[in-house]
Amino acid sequence: MSYTIEERGNLHSLNYRLFYKNADGKYVSPFHDIPMYADEEQNIFHVVIEVPRWTNAKMEISTTEPLNPIKQDVKKGKVRYVANVFPHKGYIWNYGAIPQTWEDPAHKDPDTGCVGDNDPIDVCEIGTKVCSRGEVIKVKVLGILAMIDEGETDWKVIVINVDDPEAKDLNNISDVKRLKPGYLDATVDWFRRYKVPDGKPENQFAFNGEFKDKDFAIDTIKTTNKFWKALISQQSNPGELNCKNTTVSPEEDHCPFHCSADEAKAILNKVSLLMCVCVCVCVCVCVLDKWFYYERK
Template identity: 75%
Template sequence: MSFTVEERGNPNSLSYRLFFKNAEGKYISPFHDIPIYADESQNIFHMVVEVPRWTNAKMEIATKDFLNPIKQDVKKGKLRYVANVFPHKGYIWNYGAIPQTWEDPAHKDGDTSCCGDNDPIDVCEIGSKVCSRGEVIKVKVLGILAMIDEGETDWKVIAINVEDPEAKDLNNIGDVQRLKPGFLEATVDWFKRYKVPDGKPENRFAFNEEFKDKDFAIEVIKSTHNFWKALICQQTNSGELHCKNTCVSAGDSPYHCSADEAKAAVGEVRFPTLHFATRQDISTQIDKWFYYEKK
């Protein structure tokens, strides 16, 4: 199963989008149409890479847009770039999401006592390769971190590309601790402090900042897949989410649309033209360190 992306608009602008196509050239939604499993029998999942490692642009699946292309997050009318909180540079893993999952904002998690963040479940891929934006890879789950982001449950799955040379040696979260000493601590540190330069408080975590193991992580992923099933079948309120899809059968999803309808709709998309980030704009945000004392 292969996927390609179609780039539209200009990078570092409000117009930039990455639309997805399957092997047949049909427009698809990376949120709804890419299967959750690459190999269900082995618990191998698909991951959509939103942000390549070492980069700063906060790219994400646009859950409220038609066919959910990847685009850059915007705050107060400006494109969003994460700050480099010393000693980190940009994102320290390939960052993305598992398709066909959804953290339901109406569901209070029994472990975190907080509701979901209304997004697909996040993944930190820790392999040696720097992936490409929009790449769809197959990952082996190793563990999970329960972050509480502004009062919402925001799970962070730790995984590795099955094609990575290190994948054979990494099978659970304890292997990461043993073979990559300091990496899990750095991950907690990154998520705890990355919003502080924007004037926000440090994020909190359930389980005293401890990572849960592979089995726990897989159960969390499966539960978010069930929430997605209810969403795509219109058994739960979608709110502002855009659930149009081309690959989930019409019998299973009232949001199904034909390939021709999708192609016509993508062709009619009009992108905003306001704001184009210059190199100077970008460099002021991604080329400097942010220092502050840990609490």
């Protein structure tokens, strides 16, 4: 299945949205409608790229809006950017999420002792290509890092695009350690320190910051898929999450989450009208060029 994207609004503004269409031209949710598996037998997963490598704009799947478009995160009325913390420039991998997964905020993980962060599971794609925002790629899983973000479990899955020339040599987290020495240490360092310029403390990690292997990572992904299935079948409380979808919930079951093609188009039309009255907030280039340095304790 192939997907195309449709951008609305102005990039780096409050009104920017990126919507998805499937091969049939039907609007779909990247959270709910894109399958988790690209090839279940081979454990190949889909990943939605939110942030291309080396960029700073904190883009994310909007879990609370209809059809869950990608938008830029907002804090205090301003779009958010990740700071350049020496020696890193922006995100150091292609960053995204695996669809049809959910880290349940009502579930305390037995390994981390913390509840989920209420988002799809995050992914760091470490291949050679810089992906495009909104791209849907097929990946194989290599390992996983358990970050603790303000008391919540925030898993970071390490993957590589199956089409990457290095993919044949990278099959587990041990291969990354061997063939890309220092990259995993840099990954932990990045996640530990990236919020410090915003006045927040360093993030912590379960397992003493050690990466777990491929099998552990796949089991974790499958667990978050079970949480998502409970969410989409109304067995879990969605809270503020928007579960509207056009392909998962059958219309004949009168599921409140089902969204017809006409309803999806109406959502897009409404978004377009709102954008006409939305004030653009453009980024100053100096924000992206600024570099933070601080000595680790």
